[in-house]
Amino acid sequence: MEEHFRAIIEAIGEDPQRNGLLRTPHRAAKAMGFLTHGYRQDLGEIVNGAIFESSNDEMVLVRNIELYSLCEHHLLPFIGKAHVAYLPAGRVIGLSKIPRIVDMYARRLQIQENLTQQIGNCIAEVTGANGVAVVIEAQHLCAMMRGVQKQNSSMVTSMMLGRFREDARTREEFLSLVRGG
Ligand SMILES: Nc1nc2c(ncn2[C@@H]2O[C@H](COP(=O)(O)OP(=O)(O)OP(=O)(O)O)[C@@H](O)[C@H]2O)c(=O)[nH]1
Numbered sequence: 001m002e003e004h005f006r007a008i009i010e011a012i013g014e015d016p017q018r019n020g021l022l023r024t025p026h027r028a029a030k031a032m033g034f035l036t037h038g039y040r041q042d043l044g045e046i047v048n049g050a051i052f053e054s055s056n057d058e059m060v061l062v063r064n065i066e067l068y069s070l071c072e073h074h075l076l077p078f079i080g081k082a083h084v085a086y087l088p089a090g091r092v093i094g095l096s097k098i099p100r101i102v103d104m105y106a107r108r109l110q111i112q113e114n115l116t117q118q119i120g121n122c123i124a125e126v127t128g129a130n131g132v133a134v135v136i137e138a139q140h141l142c143a144m145m146r147g148v149q150k151q152n153s154s155m156v157t158s159m160m161l162g163r164f165r166e167d168a169r170t171r172e173e174f175l176s177l178v179r180g181g
């Protein structure tokens, strides 16, 4: 990847040999590696067996999970928040595992719709929940610092599975809890 970043710097018309840019291909490759480390993560290792029996079947919501991803069309960041809820069916998942799952999919080349769906499907599979809801609100730098250059619009995507899809009252409870903070 370093070589390719050096070529990009040249293509821009810059001098990769000038002092400030000498180590830039190395740094950029390292940064890009970090921003896409989700490809090299393993769901089993992330969850690490942290699934616990529980008779609680009320909604569990983790809201305001900060999210950094890269849009697959421009390789520019999109940044926002994810809200994830599920209705336990006999077992709950370790609290930290939800943001870890969000990150595993966010740290890849994505479009927001697919990211939302992948997180929802994954939480559903891992928890066997009666329902899963995911809402993501994000701002895309490709639509802010270039292209249409809209600084104040954000994109909201959602995925409702099981009871969240079937039952309007459950969905409403989720949305009002999300709006609450
Ligand atoms: N649906 C969706 N579109 C996205 C996402 N991220 C970026 N895009 C859009 O992907 C589209 C790519 O359109 P193209 O016309 O092929 O590319 P472009 O010429 O760079 O488009 P502009 O951004 O309009 O200048 C643009 O409309 C982007 O806004 C995303 O997460 N979801």
Ligand SMILES: [Zn+2]
Binding pocket: 071, 072, 073, 074, 075, 076, 140, 142, 143
């Ligand atoms: Zn984009």
